[in-house]
Structure formats: C-alpha cells, structure tokens
Amino acid sequence: KQTGYTALDYGFVNTAATRSDITYIDGESGILRYRGYPIDQLAENASFLEVAWLLIYGDLPTEDELADFDERIRRHTLLHEDLKRFFSALPSGAHPMAVLSSATSALSTFYEGKTDPDNPEHVETNIIRLLAKLPVIAAYAHKTSIGQAFLYPDNSLGYVENFLRLNFGVMSEPYEIDPVMARALERLLILHEDHEQNASTSTVRLVGSTGADQFASVSAGIHALSGPLHGGANEAVLQMLGQIRESGESVQRFVERVKNKEDGVKLMGFGHRVYKNYDPRAKIVKQSADEVLDQLGVNDPLLDLAKELEEIALNDEYFQSRNLYPNVDFYTGVIYKAMGFPTRVFTVLFAIGRLPGWLAQWREQNLDNKSKIGRPQQLYTGEPERRYPA
Numbered sequence: 284k285q286t287g288y289t290a291l292d293y294g295f296v297n298t299a300a301t302r303s304d305i306t307y308i309d310g311e312s313g314i315l316r317y318r319g320y321p322i323d324q325l326a327e328n329a330s331f332l333e334v335a336w337l338l339i340y341g342d343l344p345t346e347d348e349l350a351d352f353d354e355r356i357r358r359h360t361l362l363h364e365d366l367k368r369f370f371s372a373l374p375s376g377a378h379p380m381a382v383l384s385s386a387t388s389a390l391s392t393f394y395e396g397k398t399d400p401d402n403p404e405h406v407e408t409n410i411i412r413l414l415a416k417l418p419v420i421a422a423y424a425h426k427t428s429i430g431q432a433f434l435y436p437d438n439s440l441g442y443v444e445n446f447l448r449l450n451f452g453v454m455s456e457p458y459e460i461d462p463v464m465a466r467a468l469e470r471l472l473i474l475h476e477d478h479e480q481n482a483s484t485s486t487v488r489l490v491g492s493t494g495a496d497q498f499a500s501v502s503a504g505i506h507a508l509s510g511p512l513h514g515g516a517n518e519a520v521l522q523m524l525g526q527i528r529e530s531g532e533s534v535q536r537f538v539e540r541v542k543n544k545e546d547g548v549k550l551m552g553f554g555h556r557v558y559k560n561y562d563p564r565a566k567i568v569k570q571s572a573d574e575v576l577d578q579l580g581v582n583d584p585l586l587d588l589a590k591e592l593e594e595i596a597l598n599d600e601y602f603q604s605r606n607l608y609p610n611v612d613f614y615t616g617v618i619y620k621a622m623g624f625p626t627r628v629f630t631v632l633f634a635i636g637r638l639p640g641w642l643a644q645w646r647e648q649n650l651d652n653k654s655k656i657g658r659p660q661q662l663y664t665g666e667p668e669r670r671y672p673a
C-alpha cells in the first residue's frame with residue numbers, strides 16, 4: 284500500500300516544482316526570454332553583467348547600478364592564497380569541472396559566519412563574491428590542467444577580458460585582448476545565463492531548499508552540469524566530431540549507428556527536453572560560428588563536419604519524428620576550440636555562463652515564502668515486510 288503517493292513522473296517531465304518570474308521558454312515555438320527580453324536582443328546588445336543583474340534583480344540596471352555592480356565585482360576577484368594552494372593538492376591532469384566544483388565548495392570555508400541565507404547582506408555579498416571569484420577559479424582550473432602558473436586578476440579589465448587574460452595570459456608577457464574574441468565569448472556566455480528549471484538549476488534550488496548556502500548550492504549545480512546529457516554535452520560533441528573524423532567513418536554511417544542505438548551511441552548536441560523546435564540559442568551560435576572562426580582566422584574542418592551532420596539529421600525521419608534539433612551545445616565547442624580553450628574546459632565555460640541564473644534562481648526561492656524543502660515522493664517496488672531469521 285502506498286502512502287502519500289501522487290503520481291510517478293520519471294525525470295519530472297510533467298511536474299512543476301516552482302513558480303518563477305525569471306525565464307520564459309516556449310519549446311514548441313523556440314522562444315527564450317530572460318525577464319521578458321528575447322534572448323537574441325540581449326545577446327546582440329547587452330553585456331554579461333547587465334544580463335546577470337537583469338536575471339537576479341528583475342529589471343535592466345540603470346547606468347549607475349551597473350557601474351556599481353561592476354565595481355563591486357572587480358573588488359572581489361582576488362582569491363585567498365590558502366585557496367590557491369588547494370589547486371596544487373589535486374593531480375595536474377584533474378578534470379577542470381571537478382576542480383571547479385570542489386574549489387567552489389572550498390571557497391565557503393573562507394566565509395564562515397558570513398553565509399546565512401536569512402541574512403540579506405550575506406546573500407547579496409555572496410552574489411558578488413561568487414560572480415567575482417568563479418571565473419578566477421575556472422581559469423586556475425584551466426591553468427592547473429595545462430601545468431601553467433596562475434596570474435593575478437587585472438581589475439582594470441572588464442569581466443570577460445579579465446577572464447580571457449587569466450586563461451591565456453602568461454607571466455612573462457603582456458596579454459593583448461582580442462576584442463573580437465572577447466565579444467564573441469561574451470555573447471556565448473549571455474546565451475547560457477539562465478534556462479529555467481534545467482537539471483543543474485533544479486539541483487541548486489533543491490540544495491538551497493534545505494537552507495544550505497549559495498556556495499554549497501552552486502557547487503552542487505556545477506556537479507549536475509558536468510554530466511554529458513547536460514552541460515558536459517559541449518565537450519562530448521567535440522569528442523564525437525573528433526572520433527568521426529579520425530575513424531574515417533562516413534557521417535551517414537555514424538547517423539545510422541545513432542538511429543539503431545548501437546552501443547547506446549547518441550548524436551551529442553541534439554535533442555532537448557523542452558525544445559521541440561530549433562533551440563533559439565543554437566540558431567545564434569550557428570550563425571556566429573562561421574563569423575567568429577573567420578574573424579579569428581581559424582579554418583576548422585570539424586565545423587564543416589558538424590554542418591554535414593546537422594544537415595543529414597534534420598532531413599532524416601528518425602530525428603524529424605522525435606523533434607530532435609541541434610541544441611546550444613552543438614556548435615559552441617567549435618568556437619571555444621577556435622578561441623584556444625582545451626576541450627576539457629568547455630563545460631567550465633558553460634558554468635561561468637550559467638552562474639547568474641543559478642544565483643537568481645537561488646535568490647528567488649530564498650525570498651519566496653511559499654518555498655519548502657524539496658522532497659520528491661517515490662513509488663516503492665521492493666519486498667513487503669520480511670522477518671529476520673531469529
């Protein structure tokens with residue numbers, strides 16, 4: 284006999300766990316809006332921090348609000364030297380996503396007594412701390428993975444420029460920012476800023492619902508994002524393209540293997556729980572892929588391979604009947620690669636992009652007096668009562 288059981292809903296396909304004012308998606312029509320603003324308009328015209336403010340506080344910032352927000356973030360970029368030692372305690376080949384989530388969790392130990400979810404001053408300061416320090420941790424995770432020394436943040440630089448320098452600068456030489464690359468990366472990060480109740484955001488909310496602080500919640504969100512069905516797909520797409528190219532297998536044959544579900548092989552970067560039409564983010568990324576590679580002077584045959592794969596899949600009954608279209612991860616990897624990021628850093632970039640959304644959703648839940656601890660039901664399918672042999 285089940286008690287308290289309502290409905291079985293694997294993967295929460297039909298269950299809303301919250302109300303939210305932040306992001307609107309119409310998956311049938313391929314629409315995505317942050318606080319009412321269409322994603323294409325924001326990606327084209329806004330800055331990353333402007334969109335972060337919009338997501339967190341509900342309206343576009345005034346000039347003064349944005350300047351103050353930017354300034355406060357710049358003042359919080361330094362990591363405690365003790366935290367920097369954390370990186371050298373991990374194997375140099377450690378995956379940057381594991382380093383990022385662990386270091387985010389470790390970050391909270393520097394703010395004991397300053398992370399109370401019921402203290403608005405703590406909450407607001409930790410939004411600034413996380414926005415300021417996570418890109419630095421991410422860049423150090425990248426540097427650790429390639430065995431290079433860390434640079435101190437340069438707070439005269441903007442958010443994205445600083446991040447690029449921390450990733451690609453080296454101690455001995457001045458780093459020249461490429462404005463084309465900086466703007467291209469900023470646009471990609473804006474596209475990732477929020478996506479309503481996806482797996483990592485739901486994780487952030489679930490952890491936050493227990494009264495856990497922003498550091499614990501964001502760290503858990505990073506773990507959830509790392510999986511290949513979620514943010515880890517951008518890394519998996521590049522691996523898939525690389526394997527097809529190296530094996531010499533035809534794209535058509537690869538697609539046949541996907542359709543036959545041979546060895547569980549999937550077309551990574553395709554399909555989405557919510558979009559049953561072209562992912563509006565993927566549309567923008569695809570448009571900019573050619574442009575960015577061209578501007579960066581990169582000619583990557585993997586981009587042509589990705590296009591061929593897309594073309595074949597979109598004209599195939601298997602993908603059409605299941606409404607499978609490219610998602611945001613299908614073309615981003617090719618651009619990140621052209622920028623010089625190693626494949627293993629791609630999902631870290633997704634995390635830096637998604638951070639404002641996680642913070643906005645955590646804060647919205649924290650301020651919602653209707654929110655309760657998240658606690659799904661189950662349908663028990665095990666043994667009935669048994670007697671332990673006396």
Ligand code: CMC
Pocket residue numbers: 294478481511512513514516541548549550551552553554555556557605607610611612
């Ligand atoms: N390749 C081949 N078949 C697929 C794919 C794919 N990428 N995606 C879904 N299908 C098939 C699936 O096998 C199923 O077929 P059938 O009805 O014969 O069993 C049908 O389409 C429905 O798929 P589903 O698995 O029930 O759909 P879902 O909503 O549970 O999963 C998904 C969504 C994104 C996990 C899935 O499409 C997938 O695994 N895609 C590849 C991984 C990927 O690109 N993830 C990034 C998502 S977007 C970025 C983000 O927000 O994280």
